[in-house]
Amino acid sequence: MTMRERVAQYATVRLTTDLSALTPNERRMLPLLIEAARQMDRIFWLEAYGEPEPLLASLRDPDTRRFVEINYGPWDRLADNAPFVEGFGPKPPGANFYPHDLTKAEFEQFIKEHPDQAAAFKSQYSVIRRDAKAHLTALDYHEQFAEPVRLAVAALRQAAALAEDSGLRRYLELRADALLTDDYRASDLAWLEMKDNTIDCVIGPIETYEDQLFGYKAAHEAYVLVKDKAWSARLAKYAALLPGLQRGLPVPEAYKRESPGTGSDLNAYDVVYYAGDCNAGSKTIAINLPNDEEIQLRKGARRLQLKNAMRAKFDKILVPIADLLIAPEQRRHVTFDAFFGDTMFHEVAHGLGIKQTINGRGTVREALRDLAGTIEEGKADILGLYMIGKLLESGDLKDGSIEDYYVTFLAGIFRSVRFGAASAHGRANMLRFNYFAEAGAFSRDRDGRYRVNVDPMRKAVESLSAKILTLQGDGDYDGAAAWMRAQGELPRQLAADLGRVSDAAIPVDIVFEQGSLD
Ligand code: ZN
Numbered sequence: 001m002t003m004r005e006r007v008a009q010y011a012t013v014r015l016t017t018d019l020s021a022l023t024p025n026e027r028r029m030l031p032l033l034i035e036a037a038r039q040m041d042r043i044f045w046l047e048a049y050g051e052p053e054p055l056l057a058s059l060r061d062p063d064t065r066r067f068v069e070i071n072y073g074p075w076d077r078l079a080d081n082a083p084f085v086e087g088f089g090p091k092p093p094g095a096n097f098y099p100h101d102l103t104k105a106e107f108e109q110f111i112k113e114h115p116d117q118a119a120a121f122k123s124q125y126s127v128i129r130r131d132a133k134a135h136l137t138a139l140d141y142h143e144q145f146a147e148p149v150r151l152a153v154a155a156l157r158q159a160a161a162l163a164e165d166s167g168l169r170r171y172l173e174l175r176a177d178a179l180l181t182d183d184y185r186a187s188d189l190a191w192l193e194m195k196d197n198t199i200d201c202v203i204g205p206i207e208t209y210e211d212q213l214f215g216y217k218a219a220h221e222a223y224v225l226v227k228d229k230a231w232s233a234r235l236a237k238y239a240a241l242l243p244g245l246q247r248g249l250p251v252p253e254a255y256k257r258e259s260p261g262t263g264s265d266l267n268a269y270d271v272v273y274y275a276g277d278c279n280a281g282s283k284t285i286a287i288n289l290p291n292d293e294e295i296q297l298r299k300g301a302r303r304l305q306l307k308n309a310m311r312a313k314f315d316k317i318l319v320p321i322a323d324l325l326i327a328p329e330q331r332r333h334v335t336f337d338a339f340f341g342d343t344m345f346h347e348v349a350h351g352l353g354i355k356q357t358i359n360g361r362g363t364v365r366e367a368l369r370d371l372a373g374t375i376e377e378g379k380a381d382i383l384g385l386y387m388i389g390k391l392l393e394s395g396d397l398k399d400g401s402i403e404d405y406y407v408t409f410l411a412g413i414f415r416s417v418r419f420g421a422a423s424a425h426g427r428a429n430m431l432r433f434n435y436f437a438e439a440g441a442f443s444r445d446r447d448g449r450y451r452v453n454v455d456p457m458r459k460a461v462e463s464l465s466a467k468i469l470t471l472q473g474d475g476d477y478d479g480a481a482a483w484m485r486a487q488g489e490l491p492r493q494l495a496a497d498l499g500r501v502s503d504a505a506i507p508v509d510i511v512f513e514q515g516s517l518d
Pocket of ligand 1: 347350377
């Protein structure tokens, strides 16, 4: 692939939202929050790679420079971090959180010899360095990144002073304090307690994927967000219908005895700024936080659906795939509203079904072990579609037709299986594609385009829902494993059809033009 082709894998999208819904103070807060977010970007560069300026200045080719910016370093995140700038070897597994020559063995030996320093070394919020004598030391983030932290704190405090919502003001103040101490718990709790704020800002060291050496170190990131109040109200309404839907599930009574609940607060947002970890490589379109399990158990979690980013992926990726793979007369059923609906109902549908097995095998999660994630994601996908069917029938859902949701769902499967069966989502999609194929829920035309057959699809949605709910209720690990062996593979025909998608050079992800709001 040429450097220009690598850059073209990312479709450029301008991030914006309807600012007229905001008060004057809220509009004044946004640039301050963006300023704080930019400091997270600065810190993430230092965590992922190091000082960016010398590297960027050394590159004469604008495409290479752009690709370095997209990847926050000289390693291609869509290609297993393969280096793409001359002179660079493989990415250090510990990124720049640790000395590049540090091995796991040396780290563990150090901990054994200095047990009093174990907590500081394994902390999510410290970097490991060598001192002048090459001895290992741990430095807290607020010391290591003192200058960008100071600037972020100042911007957050200015934004807090403008906040009209008392919950938001409290959160922003506590978050600023947290950046100065690297103790995030109080601010996480304050974030969970916010209910009526329109503006939101997820900021700080959060996910640990960038640390591939140990998975200890959290990377800095930020999202600046504006709540979509109309959609959020609709989601609350659908969540309230869960008990009735649970009673109607197509399984025997024992498999639907628990009372359903999402266990988390679900809302829709537009993102106006992505920074740091979440802006590197692939872009997230949903947030589920906090990660702190103790807080989750006590207080639950919040799920944020990022509507404008979803819209961007729909326009730039799903629509061109549908143009290639969906039968022409069904193409008009591929709509953003249906795509958004399929995604939102997936989230709500996590609340349906049961968490405990019905035969004393403990929780579904314990019983299904490594397969639990794939089965649970598959459940949410299919029950989301099941819910949509029921709510359209009852008139609680008024937009779109069942054809829209089914055809858009099928196009969505093509988008998801493109990246193989490695992730829980990818594998769940593969299982479903093969199940639908056998049930005649869709057929393939001779020209290699696919069409949904509505009645068989409706039946397949019911029977697949029943199959998954039964596997979960029985805690049937062997049954789940056998199913994955039999139907978890990409069929050769589909692989060939997806080859047409690759040949058409349809983007695989998006990159943002952001920061100017008008
Ligand atoms: Zn899910």
